[in-house]
Structures are given as structure tokens and as C-alpha cells.
Amino acid sequence: MSHPVSPAAGAAVSARACAPAQRVVLAGGSPADRQWVSELLRSGSSWDCEFLEAESGEAVLRQVQATACATERILLAGPLADMDALRLLALLAGPQGIPPCPVVVITPGNGRELGPVLLRAGAQDYIGEDWLSPFVLARAVDNARVRWAMERELRERDLALQRSEACAREADLRKDEFLATLAHELRNPLAPIRNGLEILRRSGPLTGPAQEARDMMERQLGHMVRLVDDLLDVSRISRGKVDLRLARITLQSVLDHALESSRPAIEGGCHRLMLHAPREPLWVEGDLTRLAQVVSNLLNNAAKYTPAGGCIELRALAQDGCVVIEVADNGTGICADMLPRVFDLFAQVDRTRERAQGGLGIGLSLVKKLVELHGGDIRAHSEGPSRGSRFTVRLPRADAPGPLSAREAGVPPYAAPVARRRVLVCDDNVDGADSLALMLELLGHEVRTVHDGSQALATVDQWRPEVALLDIGLPGLSGYELAQRLRADPALAGLVLVAVTGWGTESDQRRSAQAGFDVHLTKPVEAGALEAVLARPARRPARAD
Numbered sequence: 001m002s003h004p005v006s007p008a009a010g011a012a013v014s015a016r017a018c019a020p021a022q023r024v025v026l027a028g029g030s031p032a033d034r035q036w037v038s039e040l041l042r043s044g045s046s047w048d049c050e051f052l053e054a055e056s057g058e059a060v061l062r063q064v065q066a067t068a069c070a071t072e073r074i075l076l077a078g079p080l081a082d083m084d085a086l087r088l089l090a091l092l093a094g095p096q097g098i099p100p101c102p103v104v105v106i107t108p109g110n111g112r113e114l115g116p117v118l119l120r121a122g123a124q125d126y127i128g129e130d131w132l133s134p135f136v137l138a139r140a141v142d143n144a145r146v147r148w149a150m151e152r153e154l155r156e157r158d159l160a161l162q163r164s165e166a167c168a169r170e171a172d173l174r175k176d177e178f179l180a181t182l183a184h185e186l187r188n189p190l191a192p193i194r195n196g197l198e199i200l201r202r203s204g205p206l207t208g209p210a211q212e213a214r215d216m217m218e219r220q221l222g223h224m225v226r227l228v229d230d231l232l233d234v235s236r237i238s239r240g241k242v243d244l245r246l247a248r249i250t251l252q253s254v255l256d257h258a259l260e261s262s263r264p265a266i267e268g269g270c271h272r273l274m275l276h277a278p279r280e281p282l283w284v285e286g287d288l289t290r291l292a293q294v295v296s297n298l299l300n301n302a303a304k305y306t307p308a309g310g311c312i313e314l315r316a317l318a319q320d321g322c323v324v325i326e327v328a329d330n331g332t333g334i335c336a337d338m339l340p341r342v343f344d345l346f347a348q349v350d351r352t353r354e355r356a357q358g359g360l361g362i363g364l365s366l367v368k369k370l371v372e373l374h375g376g377d378i379r380a381h382s383e384g385p386s387r388g389s390r391f392t393v394r395l396p397r398a399d400a401p402g403p404l405s406a407r408e409a410g411v412p413p414y415a416a417p418v419a420r421r422r423v424l425v426c427d428d429n430v431d432g433a434d435s436l437a438l439m440l441e442l443l444g445h446e447v448r449t450v451h452d453g454s455q456a457l458a459t460v461d462q463w464r465p466e467v468a469l470l471d472i473g474l475p476g477l478s479g480y481e482l483a484q485r486l487r488a489d490p491a492l493a494g495l496v497l498v499a500v501t502g503w504g505t506e507s508d509q510r511r512s513a514q515a516g517f518d519v520h521l522t523k524p525v526e527a528g529a530l531e532a533v534l535a536r537p538a539r540r541p542a543r544a545d
Ligand code: ADP
Pocket: 301, 302, 305, 306, 329, 331, 332, 333, 334, 342, 347, 348, 349, 350, 354, 358, 359, 360, 361, 362, 363, 364, 365, 388, 389
């Protein structure tokens, strides 16, 4: 380093009298370089400096460690004996990317090439040797402190942001898990209620108010089951646990299925329904049940948010390589600031009013997720309060028609006639077990109920049922373990094992199949599904006699 300029004691010197001395580690270069730089800084700065010298990078690290908080700056005056400036900066900055105190590097020449690299490596400033003067050096060293403090603050904010993002993700995950558990727990009490209603229906005709009360309970139960299913669906989709059963289907079949389930809501509100769909079939690659759920959800909302006697339009058309489904109503409408948020989970336009309408604010969120899973999108449109609403779903159009799915073709899953069977029911929910047993007896079967796994094993051993309906969450032996034990006995090869549980995801179904179950039914089980299972031929003869 050449030392061309004589440091002149400047006016700054007078201001330093009362400022405390600041510790500067002066590193690299020759003793003469360090002497020269220290004099420059002393003469240019308004504060008192206490210089510590270090020839090597290792010595700098030792000084910083030894004086941790007290070191106020590191000034690299020239090449280090053991490493280059970038290596020292990497060691000082560590994984956080910020050194423990500001670092200023004096570079050879004008520093234009090396300077930016040093800044990216963690230095707070650099000065080309060519520009060295007391003023420039003092200003660089002062600015470095400000820049270092800002970098620290940014880093801390960044860390705080990362922490709160991690907390939000964690809370979101817990919410999804909670929703799944809640829905599952709600399904358990729904099961005996559904069984009870089915028993009433099959116990002979009711009359007058008794009939009306039963019908009302059935409607409300249906509503409750839908809410619980929506809750579960939304949490499953958020956790990526929904598999679509894709098939080539017509849009018309989607509309038919949706209309079938929404008709009671539309008729209940005395609304006029107008359907516009082209005659020629429009094909999409989709899951019929899920797409029907989308349209039916929109129709139910249209019926719910339109005063009695309103008008609902359902339209299907082809447009730009897509198929478009539009559900419009002339009801309450949606205000402009709420429109972008109606698809958010738990979003409701007017909570007090909506509470009176029922609902949790999950339907549209579910609809959007299902549409997106199909590669489509959905938009909401409204001119404002009392001006009606329009929801437009766009889905990719499929080119060529494929074969009809079994469900679309209306093929029933089992066609065998129902025979009288010996059925074991195992559920720790006593109401659930008893009501299921009663319903099975009404269907003409012979039934025994037990409430835990060991009772089930004993009853199977003595009584040799043909079908066992087992809950999964049992005290002691779980339903999975019970199934595995039963499957391990070759004498029970003919026993049909049916899981009857509140857990109904694809992975739950896989798990029960792995444990040896033949069928997986989700609570609350419909009588039709039970009848279908009991109509199946036995696996193999259950008894030698
Ligand atoms: P929910 O109906 O259970 O409250 P949704 O997710 O289905 O939940 O709908 C969210 C909100 O969007 C509703 O609370 C309602 O305010 C508004 N909304 C949905 N559909 C319509 C519609 N057709 N007309 C007016 N408002 C609607």
C-alpha cells in the first residue's frame, strides 16, 4: 500500500473530546499500512479510536471472540497473512450472513470490481485505496455502522416473519387435523340417529304428527351429515388427501345429479328453475360425484340466498376449449368488497344474517378447491346487494367421449338377493351398536352385539357369524388388530369383515383393506349400503355344517 496523503488533523478532532473510545480491529497489511490507516481514521473521525491489530484472519476471529460486544468495527487495511478477505467475511458472517460488527475493507486500486463482491459476502462498505483520505475513510466507517444496524434489524424482522409463518402453517395444519377429528367425532353420534330413523321407517307406517316429526328429523339429519362431510372434505383437500375418480363424463350427467340433490332446496324456496344446456353432450374428464357436489352446492346457495319465489338459472355451454357452468339467481347478491373473499374458508357476508340461514362458510371454499383439482376455475359476480349473484365454473373440455362409468350407467354395485345372515356388531358406542343391531334385525338378519375386541373374538369363536361389522376405534384391541387376528385363523376364512367407522379417507380405506377388511363403510351408514354388503355372497362357506 502506498501512503500518498499526509493525514491532516481536521476540525473533527475537537468534537471527540467527550465521546467514548471505540474499539477498532485493524487487520491485514503491513505494520506500516496499519499505522497509516489508523492515523487517517483518527484524523478524519469525530470519535476516539482504540486500535487492536491483527495480521491474520485467525487473529481477527480471536479478537472478535475475546472482545465480543466491545469490538465496534473491523477495518481490513490490506491482505491477511492466512486467508483472503472473502474467506474471513464468510467465517465472520456465519450462516446468518451478518458479521458480529461492521466490517470495512480497503481494496487495491479503485475497488470497483472487488467491492460489490465484498458487500455480498457480508462487508458493510469498501474503499478503493486510490480514494483513501481521512474524510472518506471516516465516512465509510461511520456509514458501515448504520448499514450494519439496518441489516441486523432486517435480519431480525425476517426471522420474526419466518417464525410467524411457521406458526401460521402449524396452526393451519392443526386446524385441518382438528376439523378432520371433529367431523369424525360428529359422525359417531349421527350413526345411531340414522339407524333409529331407519328403524322407525321400517317399523310400520306412522301417521300425522309422528310421521311429520320423523320426516323433519330425517331432513335435519341429512343436513347435518352434509355439513360434516363438507367439513371433512375441506380438511382432506387442504391436506392433499382427496383422490378424484376421474372418468370421461358428460356435463349433462353432472347437472342431472346436482339437480336431483338440490331439487328439495329449490322447491322448498318455491323458486323457478331455468335450465339451459345444449342438446349435444359436452364431455369433461372429471369425478362425477365431486362435480355434482360443486354444482349442487352452488344451486343450494342460490336457493338459500334468494327470497322465496325467486328465479334460479342453471346454464351449461362450451366456450374456448372449456365447458362453462353458470348458476345465477336474483337473490340477496354480494357486496363488492366481499366478492373476492366468498371463496375463503369460513367467509360469510353477514354473519348475523347468515347464522339465521345456517351454514359454516365452507361450501364455496370446498367448491373452489374441487374445481381447481379438476384443472378449472370459478368466479363470483354480483352487481351488489339485492341484485342477485352469478357463479361461473370453467372446466377443461374433453375431446372424445370415453366409455360410461358404472356409476353413470346406473349399474348397481351388488345385485344378489338378500339372504338371512348371522351378523356380529362390535362397537363401543352402545347406542350405535344397539341401533345397528335393531336395524339389521328388521332387515331379517340374526344379530349379536359386543362392545370390545376380546368379546368379539369370543363370540366369533362360539357363534361363527357370517358377517362381522367392526368399529375401528375400540378400547383395547383396535378394529385393525381385531381384523388381523380374525384373518389369521384359517377356520374363519369365510367371515366377511366390514369396517364401520367415522374415518373414511382413501388412506383409511387402504389401511382397513390391509388389515383384512373386505368392505369399508363410513358412519352414519345408509340402510341401502348395509343391504348391499349383506347381499354379497359369503367369501367362502363360514361353517362346515
Ligand atoms: P355458507 O352458505 O355455509 O355460509 P358458503 O361458503 O357456501 O357458506 O358461502 C359463503 C358466503 O357467500 C355465504 O355465507 C353467503 O354470504 C355468500 N353467498 C354464497 N352464495 C351466495 C348467493 N348465491 N347469493 C348471495 N350470497 C351468497
